[in-house]
Amino acid sequence: MNNQQSTNLLFEISHAGRRTHRLPKCDVHTDTAMSSLLPQDYLTAAPPPLPELSEVDLIRHFNNLSTRNMCIDTHFYPLGSCTMKYNPKRHERLAGIPGFANLHPLQHEDTIQGMLELLYGMQEYLSEISGLPAVSLQPAAGAQGELTALFVAAAYFRDRGETLRRKVLAPDSAHGTNPASAALAGFDTVTIKSGANGLVDLEDLKSKVGPDTAAFMITQPNTLGLFEKQIATITELLHSHGALVYLDGANMNAILGITRPGDFGADMQHYNVHKTFTGPHGGGGPGSGPIAVRDFLAPYLPSPMVVKEGNRYRLDNDRPQSIGRVRSFFGNVGILLRGYCYIRTLGPDGLKAVSEHAVLNANYLRARIGEGYEIPHPGPCMHEFVASARMLLREKKVKALDLCKRLLDYGYHPPTMYFPLVVSEALMMEPTETESKETLDAFADAMLAIRNEDPEV
Ligand SMILES: Cc1ncc(COP(=O)(O)O)c(C=O)c1O
Incomplete structure (x- = not known):
């Protein structure tokens, strides 16, 4: 039925x-x-x-x-780029505590000191993890974080009188939200090619960056699950042209506590709290996409910001250079609460272990899937990898879409398909750190069994 x-x-x-x-x-x-x-x-x-x-x-x-939908509490869900990790139930209890759940955002600041302390703490943690000093918690999802950061970049360049910076560059492997956000923020978008190794083609980038470049949006690791090894060269190149580097932080699950965007030269980034820090997602929201930026961009961040004065917290609305609000009130506080709980529970070593295990799991699954499928780019991978089902199309007229539907019969949520666009019949798999070896093996066995099935039977 x-x-x-x-x-x-x-x-x-x-x-x-x-x-x-x-x-x-x-x-x-x-x-x-x-x-x-x-x-x-x-x-x-x-x-x-x-x-x-x-x-x-x-x-x-x-x-x-x-029970007719697959979800992370019922099925393995290797949806690449979406970080469908287990959402700990303790976070639900925390978010449901009446002292949090029953607050009204229009309450007087004096009556929400606990919540403000927590949001302030979240700003601090996200700043530390990114290596970027100023954080806005307002954006409601990754895509809105991108848009907000690009508004911030536009305001910065406007203040400097650099109005000719009209272009935002993004690799051809970028998530569709990158060029979409750039266009929505009023920039012209320029696509940068990926090389055969799946990384940004440096020569193409060099030929397209110039005095009209506002920013380069780069995903690290990129959507092929590969670490952009030339990231320091890339950020230097962009900065030498006076442009900014935007880090799409959707893939932070691969690098927590290992490297920081601020340290490798990014000027701004977004987080997907609902992915990396376990806000439940998959049904369309709510999400949370805070952004972190360098000092010189901080004045333009949305208002209000949570600030601490002595032992007291307050909402600072007196920020004349701010781009204004991008969302009502303070962002999706319920998801931020869950993320805060996750960060506090794990601590620095725990967060690092999350990324190490996410990368280990992805490489294990990559090796198993590689027993029967083409994996176009050389490994090792980071937290995810992209395989191709093109030989199934060639040999049996079976498309990635057919394969994904068949996986449902085996009891697995399918991987992300047909993305990134640079791989034909793409199957993008992100197992996350919360899955056991047995689950990964069972999934790989199902994939390999489908590889050998006769579609006519
Ligand atoms: C690489 C990448 N960037 C940006 C986004 C946009 O994030 P959100 O879905 O939270 O808007 C996604 C979402 O899947 C993504 O995978």
Whole structure:
């Protein structure tokens, strides 16, 4: 039974008059009360045609529906670039503590000191992990972090009178949000080629960077799961032209505590707290995409910022060069809380171990998948890798899409497919650090079994 059938079922099992609750008859004369309070246009003559069900049927229906989706709590989920790691349940308890969950963002600062302390702490941790001194927690997702940082870059160049810097460069392996954010921020986008080794083609970059370049957006490790080894040369090159380097931090899970974007020359970056620091995601949100920037960009960060004065925390709105708000209130605080808990629980050594294990798991899976699939770029990889199903297409007319659907039959969420665009029939796999060797082996066995299946049978 698919979801559509299940939804239809809700209507099919409807019986006139059946109810989950029977409330006592209303003792207010509703007709008069309603018509005197609400404009006539807002009133309907008849009740909406909803299914009429008993409570037990309703509960069964929704419980059954809830198990028809794959999620990280039920299935291995190697969706490349999405870091579908296990989301510890203690974070849910923390976020549900009434002292956090029942706060209202319009409360007076004096009554939310605990929350502000925590957000301030999160700013500090994200600054330390990135090696960049100033952090805004406001952006609601990675893509909005990119856009916010590019607004910050635009404001910086505007202040310097460098209005000719109209171009933002990004590699052809970049996530689609990179050029999209650049375009939305009003820049012209320029694509930089990747070399045969999957890394940025330095010669192509050199030929395209110039006095009109505002920024280069680079993902480290890149979306092929490869560490851009020439990153220091790249950042020097960009800086020598007066341009900024933006680090797409979606792949921070590979480098936590090992290297820092600020140390290899990035000027700004975003985090995907929902990926790297375990905010549950996969159903479309909510996310959290804080940005970290160098000192000279800090004045342009969104307002307000959480600041500490003595033992007190407050929201600083007096920031005349700020680009303003990019989201209501302080960002997706519930996800930031979970990320904070994760960082505090693991500490510096734990975070480093996360990345080491994520990279180890990816390399193990890469070796197993390589037993039957083409892996176009040389390893070792970082936290993810990209295989290709093009030989299946050649030999059996089986597309990456068909393979991914077949994986569902085996009980696995498929990898990311057809991305990055530089690999045909791409299958991008990110096992994350939270999976056991047995799970990785079972998944690899399923992939290899599908490789040998006859699609006609
Ligand atoms: C490399 C990369 N950059 C940016 C993003 C955008 O992040 P978000 O989905 O949080 O907007 C993603 C998301 O998958 C990504 O993989």
